[in-house]
Amino acid sequence: MKTAIVAGATGLVGKQLMYKLLENDNYQKVYALVRKLYEIKHEKLIQILVNYDNLDLISSDICPTDVFCCLGTTIAKAGSEEAFYKVDFTYIQQIAKFFKKRGAINFLLISAVGAHADSSIFYSRIKGETEQAIRQLDYEGLHFFRPSLLLGQREEMRIGERVGIGFAMLFQPFMFGGLEKYKPIHAAALADYMILRSLESKKGVFIRENPDF
Numbered sequence: 203m204k205t206a207i208v209a210g211a212t213g214l215v216g217k218q219l220m221y222k223l224l225e226n227d228n229y230q231k232v233y234a235l236v237r238k239l240y241e242i243k244h245e246k247l248i249q250i251l252v253n254y255d256n257l258d259l260i261s262s263d264i265c266p267t268d269v270f271c272c273l274g275t276t277i278a279k280a281g282s283e284e285a286f287y288k289v290d291f292t293y294i295q296q297i298a299k300f301f302k303k304r305g306a307i308n309f310l311l312i313s314a315v316g317a318h319a320d321s322s323i324f325y326s327r328i329k330g331e332t333e334q335a336i337r338q339l340d341y342e343g344l345h346f347f348r349p350s351l352l353l354g355q356r357e358e359m360r361i362g363e364r365v366g367i368g369f370a371m372l373f374q375p376f377m378f379g380g381l382e383k384y385k386p387i388h389a390a391a392l393a394d395y396m397i398l399r400s401l402e403s404k405k406g407v408f409i410r411e412n413p414d415f
């Protein structure tokens with residue numbers, strides 16, 4: 203029986219993932235790392251109010267097999283490149299290290315299309331550096347999901363994202379071949395795909411992008 207931890211469980215993908223894991227019989231327990239507790243109650247769900255600056259506060263009983271990392275911010279929301287880096291690199295690396303020490307087997311990270319440590323685009327470079335750092339940790343199964351724009355109901359308004367989605371939907375019929383990886387994807391579909399991949403329990407490093415999803 204597997205146990206899952208979801209970092210970023212209140213986000214667009216993280217929330218879908220958490221609910222889907224709760225419904226999935228292969229998972230015995232689901233730990234959700236949150237900054238604000240959900241009102242829901244579920245026999246399999248354990249919510250953990252987390253301080254990413256001090257993960258050692260997480261009870262030593264919590265040793266998941268699979269770590270789903272849906273954490274992330276935007277430069278606009280974080281307020282600066284440094285603040286973005288802290289979430290999208292430092293926190294993610296710390297989570298990966300922390301749960302590896304606790305015996306986790308699989309790490310599944312939502313990265314982003316174009317992630318590359320040598321990229322001239324800051325966002326893509328940090329995503330690439332994060333992937334690179336996590337590769338060093340020797341998880342048995344390491345999955346990097348590189349979506350383009352994510353579709354779904356978001357409570358907050360992100361103007362840039364909305365505009366990007368509008369354009370992408372318009373040009374979607376022309377996105378094939380090498381452009382297919384830029385097709386937007388529904389957060390729920392990505393969550394389903396992540397669970398599917400985790401259940402295969404394959405060893406190795408896997409990079410997934412559209413049209414895989």
Ligand SMILES: NC(=O)c1ccc[n+]([C@@H]2O[C@H](COP(=O)([O-])OP(=O)(O)OC[C@H]3O[C@@H](n4cnc5c(N)ncnc54)[C@H](OP(=O)(O)O)[C@@H]3O)[C@@H](O)[C@H]2O)c1
Pocket residue numbers: 209210211212213214215216236237238254272273274275289312313314315349350351352353363
């Ligand atoms: N959205 C897109 O179109 C898109 C495209 C490609 C890749 N991605 C990547 O996919 C991942 C998931 O995206 P998403 O849109 O589902 O994310 P999201 O809706 O913005 O959710 C992000 C999650 O990270 C948490 N978080 C953010 N800043 C934090 C901080 N300083 N401390 C603790 N927790 C923090 C949020 O917690 P709170 O709810 O408490 O704020 C939330 O649970 C991200 O890494 C993103 O970069 C997104």
